[in-house]
Amino acid sequence: MISAGVDIGSISAKAAIIQDQNILGTHVILTGYNARNAGEQVFNELLMRLSIGPEGIQRIVATGYGRNSVTFAHKAVTEITCHAAGAHYLQPETKSIIDIGGQDSKAIVIDSQGKVKDFAMNDKCAAGTGRFLEVMARALEVDLDAFGHLSLTADNAAVISSLCTVFAESEVISLISKGEKRANIIAGIHESIAARVIAMGNRIGLQAPVMMTGGVAKNIGVVKALEKKLKTGIMVSENAQVNGAIGAALIAATL
Amino acid sequence: MSSTVQEKDPFKEKRKIKAVQKMKEIMTAYYIEAKTPTQQTGKKIAWITSGGPVEPLIVMDVIPVYPENYGAMIGASKMGVDLCEKAEEMGYARDLCSYARADIASATINGGPIGGLPKPDMLICCNNICGTVMKWYEVQARYFNVPLFILDTPICHREYSKEIKAYVEQQILEYIRFLETVCGKPFDYDRMQEVGALSIRGQRLWQDILDTTLHKPAPMTCFDAFFFLALIVTLRGKQEVVDYYEMLLAEMKARIAAGIGMLPNEKYRLLWDNLPIWYKTRWLSEKFAAHDASLVADTYTSGWCSSLQYVDENNFLGSLAESYTRIFLNTGTDEMAKRIIEMADKYQVNGLVLHSNRSCKPYSLGQYDIQRIVQEQRGLPTLMIEADMVDERNFSESQIETRIDAFIEMLK
């Protein structure tokens, strides 16, 4: 059985193809304006790379914000359920997942079978998402990819306490005008994101081992800030960004 | 409303509640009378909060008008954002209650679906539901320059103390004196007993209607209750309410007898907490229905019969203080959690859906703890929906959709 998962997020579209519990390949592109096109494109490009024809895929599950616009999928499943399945597959001991994506962040608690026990998502206007990091990177004139490592050089993380993106941004601007070191501000931003996400996790009883998924998992600064506050290590798979697509492909295999 | 369906699917037709039409007629007649100039009706108009003691107004032949009911109408007709923005232009912060913002703006431009509420002759504000209503009614008292009566019902975090009892009972007497002064006629205590009896009958019937969902499949959902609620709120103490609810109850019983549920296939039973999201009731109702999930009960509509246990049938006026002070929202968070667990048990639900309502702090702050308590004591899955009852700008459809879908996937 060969199955596929297609995860259409707000920033990037991901695809994964698996055969009998083995990952054959994964692929990521930018979502752009048209979620439906992005779904077809990411899926077709991956098929081409793996030299598989569309008829070779028996089952497809779509997930992410654009899940209902993937018309060729057999089923749409939320990214929450898919992240749980993906994390359980990548690290079977995982009990909790922190997923920070482009437009929202989630905390998910799963059982020993990889089934969702409970989850929480950020409030609409709360800071603590990939988009928020982008805005902050612009305000600080730092390349987003450099954000993580730069924050590790901080000697004293700045305090950013506002929940609201607009207020948080003005806090950051205040810090800049006070002459606070960039690294300290970035570390403060990461700590504030970590605080938000952990508060969400605490509401649903987050437990170790914790795995982090989603695009922001590539930011080592956020991961370290989370580890510091949780007082436990966090697993970050090299497949963190495509974890939802992998989960979707796994669920597709059970259809 | 889930009960208004466009296409003529015979099964859908069968599931439609027939009493809907009659209810619309009653509400239309009510608003027509309220908007008829006082010179013609000879009746004064009082604006009153949804949890306020309306029965003495009925005794005095005063027409009660509910800005909160109008807020719901504004929300349901998706006129909330415009009016809220208008209030923001007037200087009211965007974080304030959207009922209040919509009403404050509507009053100045005769806005909303019926072109504004009739001008009040008096304002009756009971703070058993929140502190916000007092600030809101102060605004309207300044705007309309009419007398304002505040019935101050202290919060019963853990107890209805003897001090609270004495204070509110004294205020009930002040309320009667206030009405006598404003209306220029003596209060009719015999009529109070009759109106009280009708109020009690109305509340009991409302409880009976809500309890028809104990049956599986439930003949109606909370989305229907949100609609039928308007009568017990606005016309409590009137014969029309009793007559109408008897008819509605009979229809619900007939549905049960015929095995008609509101959902074609009721797989999950859920409990709703907090006010409706008025501009999205249809969307939410269809969304849950598509997952075979029936919202069989809610803490909101049951609020209008939640203090029946404190009403003394033989001394309605004497028990007014206690029955209006000890309502669901005017208790502590742990009391609210206890009540939610009782309802979850009673209606045999599979999960709890909480609307975290930006507009309503007394209803919403504490929900995270309620969520935890319900999970600890019953292990029930819970879903949190962050939104607002009227201000659509605080609703993120794709995010809410993901949450609902994921919640149902979790129930499976």
Added chain:
Amino acid sequence: MEPITFFSNIAQDPGKYAADWKKATKGKIVGHFCSYTPEEIITAAGALPFRIFGKSASISRADAHLQAYSCSLVRGGLEDALAGRLDFLDGTVFPHTCDSIQRLSDIWRLNIRDKFHMDIILPVKLNTDSAGDYMTQVLEKFKNELQTALSVEITAEHLRAAVQVHNRIRAGLAKLYELRRSFPNLVSGSMVHTIFKTAMLMDRYQFADALEGFIAGMDTQNSKPVHSKKIVLTGGLCNMPDIYQVIQASGGVVVWDDFCTGARYFEGMIENDGPILNAIAGRYLTRVVCPAKHAGIYSRGDYLLKQVKAQNAAGVIFVFLKFCDPHAFDYPYMKTMLEKEGIPHLLLEIEDQVAAEGQLRTRCEAFIEML
């Protein structure tokens, strides 16, 4: 040591002061959030009334209990308690004011264990006889509950002594406002802020002495009055000393406020004769109201206008905590009242922990330049 240093040492680390006080005196400490707390009764019980402000630190524990639309006072206070930064408290009392504090009380009671918890369910309207009677009964009830919780007896003599010291503090704080108005170079806005903060957490007998000493030490004879643009502040509480610096640096001086942590704290002496609880109730009934209370539909607007005129102020700055509903409801009509009199005003919406930098500084400066 500068005389102010004595106060700023305490104000900078209230927790340390409280812990040290407790160790030295073996006394009890009672936390609270509100200027409606009848501190006299706590003092009379031999305990220390301790005002909780919410520390400027990152918040994560509280957000597991409170939604994003809670104000920073509520979030910050709960965070402090959950993080163990208020472990020195023996208990907390919650006078009923706004919807957020009402629910904070519940959440606090459910999550902060091993300490006593009291609600003082004050009347919301304060301008009727029945509310007055109820207020006195509520204070009596609070006194009785406090006696039980602290295992002490609170006699009328204790209450009179406590009222006396709190009246001394009120008189001193009022004097401080006069000094700041005329001699802002001697008594700056930031100093007043520091002293007020200390007033709400320090041993009240020692504080009264220290305050009187501080005032006696002011050399007003050799100091020339400074003429600055007079500003009245209005709003909830302000735990942001930076704003006073910004105003002063821009050539303004704060001559009055109706902050919960300002004039509302000291206005209105308690008559120390007749039944003492009635006298205490009398002050809380007649003092200028917090907008969560009702004393008539124009009471706060009238008060503001009266103060602006009495102080001959040039402008008004509204300082609101984001998500504070009662203040936000009063703003439009109070602003209109000012406009009718041609009094300029500015609105600053703040979150308690946000520093008065950037945009806030620019707006303040521009406003004062405009006057």
